[in-house]
Amino acid sequence: MLLLVGLDRLFPLPPAPRYSPIVLAADGSVLHAYLNPTQKWRMKTELAEITPALQQAIINKEDRYFHYHFGVNPVAILQAAGRNIFRTGRTTGASTITMQVARLLEPKERTFGNKLKEMLRATQLEAHYSKAEILQLYLNLVPYGGNIEGVKSAALLYFQQPPDYLSLAQTVTLAIIPNQPRLLVLGKNNALILAERNRWLRQFRQQHLFPNQDIEDALNEPLDAQRHAAPTLAPHLARRLVTQFPGQPIIHSTLRRSPQAKAEDLTKNYVRRLRELGITQAAVLVMNNRTRTVEAYVGSADFQDNASSGQVDGVRAIRSPGSTLKPFLYALAVDRGIITPKLKLPDVPTNFSGFRPENFDKSCAGEVTVERALTYSLNIPAVRILADVGVPVFTDKLRAAGFKSVAKAAPRLGLSTILGGCGATLEELTGLYAALASGGKWRRLRLTSPPRPPSPAERGEPDDSVALSSGSPRSAGEGGRGGEVNAEGDQLVSKAAAFLITDILAQRTRPDLPMGYQNSRHLPKIAWKTGTSYGRRDAWSIGYNADYTIGVWVGNFSGQGSPALTGADVASPLLFDLFNTLAYNSPNNWAVPPATLDFRLVCAETGLVPGEHCPNQLIDYYLPGTSSARHCEHQKEALVSADGTIAYCRACVPAAGFRRQLFLNPLLEVLAFREAQGLPASRLPPHNPACRLVRGGEDGAGAALAITSPLDHAEYVLDRHDKQQMLLSCAAGSEVRQVFWYVNDRFLRAASATERVFFRPPSGTVKISCADDHGRNVDIQLQVAEL
Structure with missing residues (x-):
């Protein structure tokens, strides 16, 4: 022996x-x-x-x-x-x-x-x-x-x-x-x-x-055999898995053969029609929301198209996400009590410490509800919400959802993050939307079932216990190599927030509904969001229902933009075709409000809890104990003379000859925008000049005074040979009639509160001061250089 x-x-x-x-499909076929x-x-x-x-x-x-x-x-x-x-x-x-x-x-x-x-x-x-x-x-x-x-x-x-x-x-x-x-x-x-x-x-x-x-x-039985080509479905995922599991002869993926084949055909045929518009590529990811398994994975329109870099994996390519992160930000804001669906947000030109975002269509509406801001994908309200939530809070949540590029760049990211100023992949974004579809719970997506342990023959070890009937498991399991997957998942946002965002994104009356689908009886019941990156280089459309989350990216791997490249016009039609093909049997009524949500009456003008002067009210969702309970003050009562030319405070109101009148009391920037656009914007008449009390007291004070141009602590370079001038403008309360401008503590001129004043600043450090007729003053400082 x-x-x-x-x-x-x-x-x-x-x-x-x-x-x-x-690489095998979920049913074991190659x-x-x-x-x-x-x-x-x-x-x-x-x-x-x-x-x-x-x-x-x-x-x-x-x-x-x-x-x-x-x-x-x-x-x-x-x-x-x-x-x-x-x-x-x-x-x-x-x-x-x-x-x-x-x-x-x-x-x-x-x-x-x-x-x-x-x-x-x-x-x-x-x-x-x-x-x-x-x-x-x-x-x-x-x-x-x-x-x-x-x-x-x-x-x-x-x-x-x-x-x-x-x-x-x-x-x-x-x-x-x-x-x-x-x-x-x-x-x-x-x-x-x-x-x-x-x-x-x-x-x-x-x-x-x-x-x-x-x-x-x-x-x-006849013999009609001939040699066929080897199976080549899902080439991008196959290459990814073979690289991830080197030396493993059989890899069990979670893909389903029929959805994969249909997704590949739809994508290839769709991009063929877009080539005349200068658009050559697309990528698609189809995820099962219940199992978190990927059922279709299309990395490009044609793997063999070398001219358009077809072998690049668009599912994992890092691109600008455009507006696709907005729903997640709004969900975070709901959980922090900052917003509810009917709350109105300012949509006016705004300077966020030097960052001046613009809406996609370059226009502003003055004020919009949260649900309209999201369905119309307005940029300015989204940046305002991010400023309230905080960039670190937002990026930390994205890091928890597996956004690797965001995690690396987090210290350098700012408010532009919500407009696509970061990197993301189709895989990351689809996983994020799957969390919204699953009540705010995020779990890592799965590409493979558990690898079968090698047999003794493969390991070179003796074993006499293996029977011919034994085989490798074909059930789906946790995929990926290295790193533990939390089976329970991470609760990124609450179920209530996820429902509210889903309810908003499922609305059909919106500008990003694909052309031709307005009256289509084949329109699937989904919640979806589009996105377009800066320069029209990336078009996104990501949608979900109870069963599936589908992510679509359309563009060029070269990064070249196209005038036609927008999420609504280019990416959404493919998204809807995929849902109609792969999930046509999905339920229509699938979003159910959780017990943590409740209803309340809010002012129709502001979306806040009704105040003393809010006759028009409507019903809105809110989170008891979380959502803001601030009362509406969109109208303010003032004491004015009979002819309406003088306002009184309680200390100087006469015994007779006055009346009570309601004046609109919007935010300063909204008031300034309405006046600049020539829209109705009533201001309080000037305060009683005979009143000896200090202006700005209990009854005379309005909102704060702010300089909107130039920017505080900014640097300006002027051409010494040109006659360039600098704009002076401010935002003042409705009670302000006149403001006074100073440059380096020297009086420049008086102007109405809404007047645009121009002047030529001196070189060096310049102090700009603005005072109003209620005794308030604000200063800023800037640097001016002449070349």
């Missing part, structure tokens, strides 16, 4: 075969296959794919005593020796299946000495591996002509079916070819193969190996 152990270690088993990497390192098609046949019919056909044809010998069949050797010695004609051998495995693992010239080595190696193989594993090795190594090896490769390339889906006739066909792979070539010598197949079928009938009816059906 010690001698055998020593010899075994001195002459170790040959290495395991090098298989062709294959999505994509690659040549092995030696440029052969050698796809690994799993134990579960070795059907009883295949076992019986191979064993009865090649080695009917396979289950009873120890690798070498002494009886067969003696019989072969007798035939070779006493009979004329071609000499024959007595190779068992195990001996053939030994020869296939270590090909050698056929000599008597090498035959003895095969016998010894066969005995060694029997000591290490079970009969099931030896048969598996044989079926993975048998030649089928050319560069095709193994039953699975032959079944897929000739019959386009895995071995366990073959008919009896096809199974017997594959069983007879390995003995003469150069003569029996499928697709070339089909008539010869058919005759040989039927001869063996009749022999199996005599042996009662299969039921007579099955044999009869197989004899009548």
Whole structure:
């Protein structure tokens, strides 16, 4: 025994075969296959794919005593020796299946000495591996002509079916070819193969190996086989997984074959129509919301399109997300009590410490509700909300949702982040929207099911416990290599916030509804958001319902923009086509408000809790104990003279000759915008000049005074040879009639509160001061240089 152990270690088993990497769909079918390192098609046949019919056909044809010998069949050797010695004609051998495995693992010239080595190696193989594993090795190594090896490769390339889906006739066909792979070539010598197949079928009938009816059906089955190309679905994901799991012959993905094929066809045909607009690429990701598995993965419109960089994976490419992050920001603001759907936000030109965002259409509405700001994707209100939420809070949440580029750049990101001033991938954005579809809970998306543990034969270890019926698991599991996945998920936003955002995004009356879908009865019930990056380089549309979240990116991998490249016009039509094709049976009523939400009456003018002067009210959602309970003051009562020319405070109001009047009390910037646009904007009349109280007291004070131009602490460069002038403007309360401008503490001029004043500033540090007729004053400082 010690001698055998020593010899075994001195002459170790040959290495395991090098298989062709294959990527499987969720149902176990092959999505994509690659040549092995030696440029052969050698796809690994799993134990579960070795059907009883295949076992019986191979064993009865090649080695009917396979289950009873120890690798070498002494009886067969003696019989072969007798035939070779006493009979004329071609000499024959007595190779068992195990001996053939030994020869296939270590090909050698056929000599008597090498035959003895095969016998010894066969005995060694029997000591290490079970009969099931030896048969598996044989079926993975048998030649089928050319560069095709193994039953699975032959079944897929000739019959386009895995071995366990073959008919009896096809199974017997594959069983007879390995003995003469150069003569029996499928697709070339089909008539010869058919005759040989039927001869063996009749022999199996005599042996009662299969039921007579099955044999009869197989004899009548025509042979119409030819070589087909290897499966090439999901090329980007296949390359990604093969790189991620090097050396693993079989990778179980979560993709579903039918959705993947349909998504690829839709994307390719859609982009073909966009080429005349200078748009050459698109990427699509389809995620199952319930399992967090990816069911379709399209990295580009055409993997083979080298001219348009088709091999770039658009699912993982880092691009500007445009406005696609806005829904998540609004959800965070809901959870912090900052906004509710009917709350009105200022939509006016605003300077955020030097950053002046503009809406996509370059216009402003003055004030808009939160739901309109989101459905119309207005930039200025979104930047204002981000300023209230805080950039670090926002980027921390994105980091928790797996945004790698945001995590790296977080210290440098500012308010422009919400307008696409950061990097994101289609994979990250689709996962974020899937969290909104799942009540605010984020979980890592899954691309693979758990890798099957390697068999002892693959590890080079002995094991006699493996049965032919065992196989690798095909159920979906946590994908990805390295890093733990939280099965419970991370609650990024509350269920209430997720519902409110979903309710807003599911509205159909909005400008980004694709053309032609307004009256379509095929319009799917989804919530969706579009996005367009700066320069029209990226168009996004991401939508979801109860079952699926689908992300679409359209653009050029070169980064070249196109005038037609917008999320609404270019990306959304493909999104809607995908939903209509892949999720047409999804439920229409799927968003249900959670118990944490409630209703309340709010002022129709502001969306705030009604105040004393709010006759028009409507119903709005809110989060009890979280949403702001600030009361509305959009109208303010003032005491004015009978002719309306003088305002009184309570200290100077006369005994008679006055009346009470309501004046609009908007935010300063809204008031200034309305006046600049020539819209109705009533101001309080000037305060009673005979009043000796300090202006700005309890009844005389309005909102704060602010300089809107120039910018505080900004640097300006003027041409000394030009007559450039600087604009002075301010935002003042409705009670302010006149303001007074000072430059370096020297009086410049008086002006009305809404007047635009121009002047030529001196060089160097310049102090600008503005005082109003209520005694308030504000200062800013800037640097001016002349060139």
